[in-house]
């Protein structure tokens with residue numbers, strides 16, 4: 518017998534947070550670990566923009582401590598109109614924008630607004646938390662497994678057979694956990710299918726909506742470009758709900774300012790749901806973010822920030838490539854965006870020399886890398902990929918450049934101890 522709702526009873530905690538907890542416990546016990554597990558920033562390595570910090574302090578001093586409007590401060594929604602235009606060439610009215618305490622409540626509200634109990638959400642694995650949001654909203658999962666040949670981005674061919682059954686498609690680019698992005702052609706093909714499906718539904722069924730999570734959209738490297746459904750097909754405006762915010766773009770995960778924008782019928786309901794939950798972004802943070810985006814040169818911050826992230830990603834990429842060239846059983850995907858690198862370790866079945874002990878599964882491989890190389894990274898099964906997927910996410914938000922050579926020295930030693 519359940520003592521709480523069936524939904525709550527069956528809720529699984531985030532695998533990533535669980536893993537991070539285990540690692541922090543080891544660190545507390547004095548073990549030195551290269552903790553590349555969390556999709557967050559160490560403020561000592563990647564601090565907030567100084568002007569944003571000052572604006573926050575000032576906003577509190579000016580007394581912005583009461584309730585903000587339910588859809589967010591007007592000045593912040595105006596700043597988001599400007600951000601959308603400058604960053605992505607997207608034109609949205611301030612009334613089609615909803616501010617919240619980071620992006621998470623908005624994702625929850627999109628699911629909650631679109632889905633009736635038992636309806637299906639189509640998304641790729643690996644991906645970030647779609648399984649949990651589906652469960653929380655009494656939906657059913659329709660998962661397609663993305664492959665390394667496509668940089669782990671889902672393809673139109675994979676999604677097409679499932680579109681008729683789905684109520685919501687959830688896509689993310691740049692993708693957490695892979696640090697890869699949609700090509701223009703790939704996203705265009707998917708949007709064409711969604712539009713065709715909606716033509717069929719016209720007047721008969723609820724439309725098929727697309728959640729498009731672009732919280733890493735400001736963090737692209739090497740002249741890579743972020744594409745959006747709406748710039749590729751303006752008709753997608755009626756079906757696309759975007760998720761964005763400052764958490765990743767400005768190393769501001771603890772500040773809690775996020776926004777969604779999309780068709781008014783959806784955004785207005787999301788506003789009503791989130792105002793009952795009270796998931797507003799604090800008023801002072803909203804005012805400060807508005808001032809920061811409108812009065813300060815955030816392009817300067819972003820250039821520096823991206824250079825620093827990319828330096829770490831490329832140093833790690835080169836290190837893994839070098840080990841591969843030496844003949845070690847691993848592979849790595851070229852980083853394109855976000856703060857992540859995708860690495861493969863083919864170590865299941867290997868034995869630890871002189872012990873007879875064998876690495877039987879991916880849990881054992883992760884544990885071996887942690888014990889012997891002090892390297893903490895997240896296996897893709899934590900993002901819904903199959904339990905035997907040999908791929909991992911490496912996050913550089915806490916990575917100090919000077920520790921990278923040590924990481925590879927230890928890793929090489931650990932790999933040499935396997936046969």
Ligand SMILES: Cc1ncc(COP(=O)(O)O)c(C=O)c1O
Nearest residue numbers: 556619620621645693732764775
């Ligand atoms: C893809 C993606 N979307 C949304 C979020 C949530 O961001 P926030 O901290 O703004 O809630 C994250 C955080 O890790 C993420 O990786």
